[in-house]
Amino acid sequence: MEQERVIQIRNLNVYYKNHKKTPFSKDRMNHVLKGVDLDVYEGEILGLAGESGCGKSTLAKTIVGMNKIYDGVLEQKYSDPQMVFQDPYSSLNPSKKIGWLLEEPLKSDKKYKWTKEEREKRVKEIIKAVGLTENMLDRYPSQLSGGQRQRISIGVALMRNPKVLVADEPVSALDVTIQAQILELLQQLHRNMGITILFISHDLRVIYQICDHVAVMKDGIIQEYGETKSVYKNPSSEYTKELLRAAGIRK
Amino acid sequence: MEVILDVTDLHIEFHDHDKPETVVEDFDLMLEKGEIVGIVGESGSGKSMSALAIAGLLKRHALTKNGRIMFDGHDLLTCDRKILRSYQGDEISIIFQEPMTSLNPVKKIGWQVEESLRIHHKEIDKVTRKKKAIEMMDAVGLREPEKVYDMYPHELSGGMRQRVMIAAAMIAEPRILIADEPTTALDVTIQAQIVELLRKLNKEKGTAIIFISHDLSLIRQLCQRVIVMQSGNIVETGNVEEIFRSPKMSYTRKLIAAIPQIDL
Amino acid sequence: MKRFLSLFRKNKATGKRNSYLILGCIFTGVILLMVFIGLFYMPYSPTKMDASSKLQGFSFKHWMGTDHMGRDVLSRVMYGSRVTLAIAASTIVIGAGLGTIIGALTGYFGGIFDEVSMRVIDAMLAFPSILLSLVFVSLFGTGTYQVAVALGISFVPSFARIVRGEFLRSKNMDYVEVARLQGVSDMRIIFVHILPNTVGVLMSSIMIGFNNAVLAEAGLSFLGIGAQPPYASLGNMLSDAQSYLFNRPSYVISIGVVIVIMVLGFSFLSEGIKRISNY
Numbered sequence: 001m002e003q004e005r006v007i008q009i010r011n012l013n014v015y016y017k018n019h020k021k022t023p024f025s026k027d028r029m030n031h032v033l034k035g036v037d038l039d040v041y042e043g044e045i046l047g048l049a050g051e052s053g054c055g056k057s058t059l060a061k062t063i064v065g066m067n068k069i070y071d072g073v074l075e076q077k078y079s080d081p082q083m084v085f086q087d088p089y090s091s092l093n094p095s096k097k098i099g100w101l102l103e104e105p106l107k108s109d110k111k112y113k114w115t116k117e118e119r120e121k122r123v124k125e126i127i128k129a130v131g132l133t134e135n136m137l138d139r140y141p142s143q144l145s146g147g148q149r150q151r152i153s154i155g156v157a158l159m160r161n162p163k164v165l166v167a168d169e170p171v172s173a174l175d176v177t178i179q180a181q182i183l184e185l186l187q188q189l190h191r192n193m194g195i196t197i198l199f200i201s202h203d204l205r206v207i208y209q210i211c212d213h214v215a216v217m218k219d220g221i222i223q224e225y226g227e228t229k230s231v232y233k234n235p236s237s238e239y240t241k242e243l244l245r246a247a248g249i250r251k
Numbered sequence: 252m253e254v255i256l257d258v259t260d261l262h263i264e265f266h267d268h269d270k271p272e273t274v275v276e277d278f279d280l281m282l283e284k285g286e287i288v289g290i291v292g293e294s295g296s297g298k299s300m301s302a303l304a305i306a307g308l309l310k311r312h313a314l315t316k317n318g319r320i321m322f323d324g325h326d327l328l329t330c331d332r333k334i335l336r337s338y339q340g341d342e343i344s345i346i347f348q349e350p351m352t353s354l355n356p357v358k359k360i361g362w363q364v365e366e367s368l369r370i371h372h373k374e375i376d377k378v379t380r381k382k383k384a385i386e387m388m389d390a391v392g393l394r395e396p397e398k399v400y401d402m403y404p405h406e407l408s409g410g411m412r413q414r415v416m417i418a419a420a421m422i423a424e425p426r427i428l429i430a431d432e433p434t435t436a437l438d439v440t441i442q443a444q445i446v447e448l449l450r451k452l453n454k455e456k457g458t459a460i461i462f463i464s465h466d467l468s469l470i471r472q473l474c475q476r477v478i479v480m481q482s483g484n485i486v487e488t489g490n491v492e493e494i495f496r497s498p499k500m501s502y503t504r505k506l507i508a509a510i511p512q513i514d515l
Numbered sequence: 516m517k518r519f520l521s522l523f524r525k526n527k528a529t530g531k532r533n534s535y536l537i538l539g540c541i542f543t544g545v546i547l548l549m550v551f552i553g554l555f556y557m558p559y560s561p562t563k564m565d566a567s568s569k570l571q572g573f574s575f576k577h578w579m580g581t582d583h584m585g586r587d588v589l590s591r592v593m594y595g596s597r598v599t600l601a602i603a604a605s606t607i608v609i610g611a612g613l614g615t616i617i618g619a620l621t622g623y624f625g626g627i628f629d630e631v632s633m634r635v636i637d638a639m640l641a642f643p644s645i646l647l648s649l650v651f652v653s654l655f656g657t658g659t660y661q662v663a664v665a666l667g668i669s670f671v672p673s674f675a676r677i678v679r680g681e682f683l684r685s686k687n688m689d690y691v692e693v694a695r696l697q698g699v700s701d702m703r704i705i706f707v708h709i710l711p712n713t714v715g716v717l718m719s720s721i722m723i724g725f726n727n728a729v730l731a732e733a734g735l736s737f738l739g740i741g742a743q744p745p746y747a748s749l750g751n752m753l754s755d756a757q758s759y760l761f762n763r764p765s766y767v768i769s770i771g772v773v774i775v776i777m778v779l780g781f782s783f784l785s786e787g788i789k790r791i792s793n794y
Contacts (some may be wrong), residue, residue: 051438052409064696083696091689095711105697146294156693175293175465177509202438205511233515246440248468249513 004079006164006196007040012072014058014220030168032058032165035072039165044078045190046210047228049204050244055220056200056218060168063198078164082157086169087151088207092141098152099137105159123161129192130155131185138163147178151185156188171206183209204247208232216240255426255459256282256305261318262302263300263309271315273314274300276483277365282427285457287449289470289491291506298463301480302429304328305461306345307335319421322427340367344420348432353411360415361400363390367423390455391418391448410441414448428452429461434469436438446473470511471495479503522791530794536787539582546773550600553593561586561594562745570763579769582752588766595747599777602663602741609667610728611721614674619793620677622682622732636672642671644727645734652740658742659748662741666731670724677720681713705707722785726778733774748773788792 014033040046050056061067062074064083077122085091090138102123106114114122124134130151141149150170156167167186171179187210188195201207207214207228215230215238216224224236232249235241244250261278261509264271275297282288290298303309307327320327323335323342344367347353354363364384368375375383381400388396391414404412420428430449432444450473453460464470468510470477471491479487479494479502486500498504517790523537524587540609559580565585572580578587579588617636620631649667685691694704729749736750744751749770756767 051440058287066696083693085689085693087689090274091693093690093694093708093712095714096708104694104699108697108699108703130730132705153693156697160697176467177293177505180509180511202440204439205513209511228291229515232513243440246443248472249515 003043005039005075006042006074007038007077007140007198008062008073009038009063009193010068010073012036012038012069012074014055014062014063014070016058032220033062035192036220036222038222038225039095040196040198041213043190043194044212045186045199045210046212047207048198048200048217049184049202049207049214050052050217051202051243053231054073056217057168058220060166060200061219063164064166076164080162081164082159082160082168083168084150084153086120086151087173088146089173091153091179091228092156093250094151096125096140098141098144101141101152102126102137102155102159105156108155109160112162126155129158129189131160135177140169145178146174147181149207150174150178150182153200154185154189156180157239158193158195161193162195166199166200168200169202170199172201172203179206186210203224204232204249227233252283252286254281255284256280257319257321258301258305259319259321259404261304261320262329263297263304264314266314274483275304278485280305280461280478282459282461283387284350284426285453285476286356286476287453287458287460287462289459289474289477290320290463290480291465291470292465295482296480297483298480299431302345302431302461302463305427306343306429307339308345322499324443333352340420340425341371342425343427343429344423345429346413346416346420346430346433348435350409350416350436353416354402354412358403358405359400360388360404361385363404363421363466364400364415364419366419371423379475384418386503388415388421388503390452391415392444394420409437410444412439413441413445416446417448417452421456421458423435424456427461429463431463432465433462435466440494449473466510467495467506479506522623529715533787535783535789535790539780539782539784539787542776543784544780546596546777546780549593549711553590553597555662557590557593559587560592561591561747562634563587570597570766572718572763572765580763580765582755582766586768588752590719591752592642592770595742595752595770596777598746598748598751598775598784599729599732602659602666602732603725605663606666606720606728606732607725609664610670610724611674611717612665612737614671614792615678615717616679617671618675618680619682620708621750622679622704622710623686623701624775629679632675636675639669639672644673645790647729648735649738649740652735657740659742659746662732662735663690666728666735669731670728674717674724675677676765677716678713681716683707699722719785722781722788725784726781726785729774729778731768 012033014037016030016032016089038061056152058067061085064081103119106119106122123137127134127136132148132151171182174182183206186197189195199207203247211228213226214228216223216237218239223241224231224235231240232244235244241250258278258280262277263275264273277417278301292298302318309316322338325366327335333482359380361384364387365380368380368383375450387398388399393399393414394410407415433506434445437445449460452458460475462470474491477488477491477494478485487494487503492502493505498507522533534590560659563586567585568581569585570581571577575588578589578594582591619633625677642741647669648665652661655661673741691704691708694708732741733750733753734749737750739755740750742748752770756770759766
């Protein structure tokens with residue numbers, strides 16, 4: 001069965017302006033993404049691997065529309081993709097209660113006007129879906145552990161029932177034991193809600209756990225793409241081999 | 252083998268809130284010369300607190316410490332502040348998780364690497380000091396150390412900064428290096444390099460290392476002996492490979508199960 | 516309420532007490548009580564002169580003595596504190612209100628608007644605020660309301676600076692990105708998402724600002740601008756009293772002590788609020 005593309009990226013180029021150091025020097029342009037081609041298919045978990053500075057976060061931000069200046073083709077089947085960030089300590093507003101944070105995406109939903117009862121029902125649904133209980137709703141983020149915060153961040157992203165979720169290093173700031181739990185949660189949500197996930201990580205071991213396909217990125221270029229298992233078995237690019245060695249997967 | 256550090260019944264309690272909070276209970280550690288010991292546990296398990304206590308860096312007002320940390324015939328918990336100061340950075344060094352914040356942003360790299368020589372070895376003159384610093388920076392794998400010597404922290408990547416931190420910690424050739432999650436904030440590729448570097452320094456200089464991490468697989472790569480901690484207590488201790496083969500406690504089993512398994 | 520009361524008790528673990536908060540509450544409490552009573556009852560009319568009892572010392576009849584026109588100082592202090600506090604409060608409302616809005620908008624949006632407003636604010640900050648308010652008073656004319664507005668405007672720059680700094684820090688936090696991603700409008704992000712996170716800093720600068728406002732009002736009235744005779748404010752009473760510094764020191768002292776208690780009270784209160792989290 002031919003699966004449908006949810007995101008189609010062709011020859012995507014992104015430049016960042018490097019701010020001038022002195023009033024006399026010219027602005028330098030940083031070429032961050034250099035002609036990226038990538039397809040994300042309906043209902044899959046696609047892993048995007050690469051070291052920091054390779055442009056993977058820029059790609060994520062471009063997909064969810066936080067970076068509006070690019071050239072190339074970026075076609076998406078669904079609007080309103082959502083994103084989960086790396087640092088669960090800065091991605092939740094410290095002065096708001098969990099219940100408020102979860103409700104907020106519904107209040108600013110432009111497609112549908114949620115009534116108060118509907119909002120409350122949805123909040124309860126989601127808090128259960130991310131594996132927490134309703135008594136968390138009255139707490140502040142500072143009263144939660146890192147893993148619980150990351151669950152809430154995922155919950156906030158899921159409130160409006162998006163079809164595509166971009167997760168930018170969602171487990172890198174967490175302990176190994178918590179990492180495993182969050183990965184399991186993502187897999188479970190993927191199964192139950194049929195959501196397509198673009199999973200970004202620098203750790204190939206983590207990507208192996210949950211991704212169907214993997215794309216390896218270096219210096220703004222996709223080096224390798226393929227089914228996760230076969231890429232890990234027979235990597236074609238030197239860079240993939242290096243990453244696999246660093247993760248202790250290849251000797 | 253010669254025991255250089257002997258921690259017995261270390262007990263740390265915080266009084267920041269209404270109820271006193273025990274963060275470390277009955278912590279024991281015998282560190283032999285040139286050994287690498289791993290401490291593993293989740294955040295909040297007290298692993299960092301024990302390390303900070305050994306380094307003499309727990310200086311909070313609302314705190315009680317009990318037990319003994321014997322080093323060089325002195326109890327680091329009760330000894331004179333002056334004696335403690337003379338060991339810090341010279342005989343016992345520490346590197347932290349966050350290379351972005353542990354370097355002073357307005358000082359040149361070279362100055363920061365030299366700092367403990369400047370404090371503890373006043374007899375060394377400026378030229379030798381610079382020579383030593385550049386040697387050390389070369390030893391930790393910083394390319395073109397002469398150039399890096401005159402750079403500022405913001406010009407370096409995370410991995411390079413962590414190398415600088417290690418160089419600064421190792422320059423006085425300490426007997427003990429405490430590494431508190433030194434690779435957690437770094438990419439996997441850089442992590443592997445830093446672990447390799449620590450192993451090399453341990454072999455060449457004979458520095459004993461206390462390596463703290465939440466990741467058992469990292470500890471397995473580097474350490475012979477491991478201490479597993481959970482909520483302030485030691486749950487299990489022993490040879491790393493043995494613990495991997497037959498973990499006795501369910502918590503250790505949980506930590507091992509959390510390591511991503513790759514079966515190709 | 517229980518939590519509020521526990522702020523004043525000894526911390527069980529550290530055995531320390533937030534004495535700044537307690538002293539601050541007592542001092543400001545005394546002043547506020549005096550002003551509150553003054554709303555309903557004053558021993559004498561603050562403007563009633565009595566030529567037969569000029570410049571008297573402390574007595575049961577006149578607790579704080581009388582001034583050079585035979586007016587009861589206690590009554591005048593009760594009235595004057597009310598005027599001074601009202602001016603200080605409106606100064607803060609204008610200064611912190613406008614300053615917060617300007618700081619929030621410039622900090623969040625940045626760009627040319629930010630550049631221009633910050634240069635204007637730099638220019639305003641280059642002058643001492645008392646001088647600045649003198650300029651505004653000369654534009655608006657003298658009088659209680661004019662002084663309040665003039666002081667308020669001269670307080671805007673410092674508040675704008677503080678709030679802008681907080682916004683610059685917060686606007687790159689991930690939670691702001693999350694909100695943007697959900698399509699939350701800019702105004703809602705500014706005032707609902709980010710602003711509550713600046714309350715801590717804002718509160719303590721409001722307290723300090725209140726102090727400065729009390730002193731600035733007293734200073735202006737001392738110079739003869741502000742509340743006009745026969746109406747009293749602490750500043751112009753002090754100005755009157757200084758002529759009799761040597762022959763009737765009790766006059767100056769009673770007014771001086773009230774100003775000191777008021778200013779110390781608010782400084783202690785701001786310090787105490789800052790320390791709540793540490794105890």
